[in-house]
Amino acid sequence: MEKLNVTTLDTLLSTYGPSGNEEAVRELIKSEIKDYVDELHVDALGNLIARKKGQGKKIMLAGHMDQIGLMVTYIDKEGFMRFTNVGGISPTISLSQRVVFENGTIGVIGSEHLESLKDLKLDKMYIDIGANSKQEAEELVNIGDVCGYFEPPVIDDQKVISPSLDDRIGCYIMMETIKNLKDSVNDLFFVFTVQEELGLRGAKTAAYRVEPDIGIAYDVTMTGDTPKARTMALKMGEGFAIKAKDNSMISHPGLKNYLIEEAKKQEVDYQIEVLEFGGTDSGAIHLSKEGVPSSVLSIPTRYIHSTCEMVSVKDVLGAINYSTKLLSTDFNF
Structure with missing residues (x-):
């Protein structure tokens, strides 16, 4: 079986990048792909747009660089910091977890004494x-500063565990698909894209600029x-x-069926996703x-929006190989 580029993936997962603070992630991605694309552009909102030119349909592929985070709202006289959420933060998942700020300052999330965890807000x-x-x-930290969960990635032959798999994966x-594609x-x-966790914001402005014929997002989804x-x-x-389907869109029937037929032709493992909540960048692109x-x-x-999001290496490699072949074909549906 092929293997992941562990060094690249580990660095990507470890790079600071809560919503609205994606600069370091963007610079890392630029350095990795600049020799494999024809054009690179950063738009006004901060999206990185990388183009591989061709004569066929204009296809926009989107994956968001940002991760959920916390923003400091108040610092008391003892130095403890109150915060608000930047994206979907769960109180129970966050309690006792470590966080890191852009300047490298590390902290721990604590709570007031409570009689019951049911009261944890x-x-x-x-x-x-x-x-x-x-x-x-x-x-070290000021009002308005943003932090994200801080845990080192775990990458082995079977799985990847990290706080930022949504959506660094x-x-x-x-x-990797960019690197694999020849013509x-x-x-x-x-x-x-930027600020997906705050409402698909980057994808909205990028799609308006690109004016694609087809849109495909890459994101995580829940499991059962x-x-x-x-x-x-x-x-x-x-x-x-x-x-x-998800809460932001119903997939275009023709495109969905085309993706399924291509998976069958390639004889790759795939599943059909019906997500009853949440959304992805395609929710903005399609409109x-x-x-x-x-x-x-x-x-x-597994465990989305936690410090230990988990994916299968097999699924990731399958998506890369499938995408490389898929994007080399003429989309007819």
Whole structure:
């Protein structure tokens, strides 16, 4: 079996990049793909648009660089910091977890004394960076500063575990696909988007600029394969998923069926995704201007929006190989 580029993936997963603070991630991706594309552009919102020129249909591939985070709203006299969420933060998942700020300052999320965990809310929680006073804390962190979960990635032959797989794994698949593609009959725009976790913002502006004929997002999706999980026909390790529906879109029937037929031709493992909540960049792409036929290739992921998001190496490699062949074909549907 082929292997992941562990060095690249580890660095990508470890790079600071909460929503609205994607600069370091963008620079890393630029350095990795600059020799494999014909054009690179950073738009006003911060999206990285990488083009591989072709004469066929204009296809926009999107994966978001940002991850969920926390923003400091108040620092008390003892140096403890209150915060608000930047994206979908769970209080119970966040309690006692480590976080890191852009300047490398590391803290721990704690909470006030509570009689029951049922009472745990974000407004009962704080970040502790070990400061002894407000003045000492403000030498390192200020109001409006953003942090993200801090845990080193775990990568082996079977799985990847990291806080930022949503959606650095989508970015990684796109990066590796770019490197694998030799020539394309299509005009390909690989867009590494910003602020997806805050409402698909980067994809909206990028799609308006690119004006694609077809849109495909790469993102994570939930699974139904853990004990007493919510009923869902997706399992980690049984192939990437082709989306039928989520809360932001219904996949274009022709494009969805085309993606399925291509998977059958390639004889690769795939699953069909019906997500009853959430959305992806394709939710914004498909509504751009006069409308864009769109769908999503998803990686089944356990423990989404936690410090230990988990994916199967097999699913990731399958998505890369499938995408490389898919994007070398003329889309007829």
